[in-house]
Amino acid sequence: MSTDLARRATAETVGTAMLLAAVVGSGIMGERLAGGNVAIALLANTMATGAALVALILTFGPVSGAHFNPAVTIADATLGGIAWREVPVYVVAQIVGAFAGVGAADLMFGLPIYFASRHERSGPAQLFSEFVATFGLLAVIWGCSRRRSAAVPFAVGAYITAAYWFTASTSFANPAVTLARAASDTFAGVRPADVPGFIVAQMAGAMAATWLFHWLVPAISEVASDVLMQHGESERSRGQGRPRH
Numbered sequence: 001m002s003t004d005l006a007r008r009a010t011a012e013t014v015g016t017a018m019l020l021a022a023v024v025g026s027g028i029m030g031e032r033l034a035g036g037n038v039a040i041a042l043l044a045n046t047m048a049t050g051a052a053l054v055a056l057i058l059t060f061g062p063v064s065g066a067h068f069n070p071a072v073t074i075a076d077a078t079l080g081g082i083a084w085r086e087v088p089v090y091v092v093a094q095i096v097g098a099f100a101g102v103g104a105a106d107l108m109f110g111l112p113i114y115f116a117s118r119h120e121r122s123g124p125a126q127l128f129s130e131f132v133a134t135f136g137l138l139a140v141i142w143g144c145s146r147r148r149s150a151a152v153p154f155a156v157g158a159y160i161t162a163a164y165w166f167t168a169s170t171s172f173a174n175p176a177v178t179l180a181r182a183a184s185d186t187f188a189g190v191r192p193a194d195v196p197g198f199i200v201a202q203m204a205g206a207m208a209a210t211w212l213f214h215w216l217v218p219a220i221s222e223v224a225s226d227v228l229m230q231h232g233e234s235e236r237s238r239g240q241g242r243p244r245h
Contacts, residue, residue, distance in 0.1 A: 001089065009089050011064035013097035015056050019068050020101025020180050021108075022052035027187035028109045041187055042164065050161030057153035065227055066153075069174040070094055071206035072227065075138055078210055081224025091176075098180035106184055117182050117189025121169055126194070127201045129169035134205030136163060137173045142213040142220055145227055152227075175199045 001009075023045070030044030057066040065082070067073045070091045076082050082090065103113045140159045144152045163171035172178045172190070178199055182192040190198065213220050 005086060005089060008064035008086075009093040011060045012067060012090055012093040013100070015060040015064070015066055016068045016094045016097030016176060017101035017104065019049075019052060019056055020098045020177065021105045022101075023049050023177065024102050024105035024181065024184050024186060024188045025108060028105065028111070031187040032109075042170070045188065046161050046164040049164070050157040053160055054153045054157035057156060061153065064090075067227070068094060068097075068176070069137075070176055071134055071174060071202050072138070072141065074203070075206045075210040076224055076227045078207070079214060079221040079224035081221075081227050094176040095179060098176040099183060102180045102184045106186070111184075111186070114183040115185050117185045117191055119185070119187075119189040119191055121190050121194045121198070126169045127197050129167035130172060130198050130201035131205040131208075133163045133167045133169065133171035133173040134202040135209045136205075138206045138209035139213065141227055142209065142217075145224075146217060146220060169198070172198060173202060173205075175202055178202070 026048030027041070027045045030041035030048075034041040034044070056068070060066040060068075065076070067076065067090060073082060073087055073090045073094070077084050077087050099114075106113050106115075136159060137156065140155050141152060144155045148155075160171060160173070163173065172181070175198075178190060178195055181188055181190050182195050
């Protein structure tokens, strides 16, 4: 593995870990402080997740693109934004980071580091919700990347904040997040038996949005290497940027 790829993989691992720590940790804190009011707990979970997403994309975007999501990485690869040989490295880094983040959140709140969730999220409505949530996420990314790449972190954070409320599944929209949240029996958890359906729906939504935007805006592949933000920007400014894939 090249040094550049190792740096990007590390950024994906750490960024995804911090994202999951925010998602699961805020869910635990919200549930504990809400006094049984699920709406307040969800609001706290939503605000923390959206804010963390913006901060983490701004932080790690210039290094790795801040995908933090296998669906985003695979969608990006289909348009040539990242080499297919690098996709497994990104996906493994994201999954490892996701589990690390869940474990960290559980430890911070004095819970067992990993324990299977019993939070059922099953049925056609939940699966369709995940399709819609991930379709919307990729639509926001592709739509903003072409003309307003600097706005992508804020657009993604705003979309996920809203999608927590307008989807029945509370918008996981991320296979790595889904896998890791199955290992925490907390407010943000998902029952392991429901994970495969979620992941299939998420990938279908991501590919549908990518295909749609490739048709709507044929030139979208020209900005695929800048998803979510332009990475390697400092090197390019010195004329030493790595080539676009």
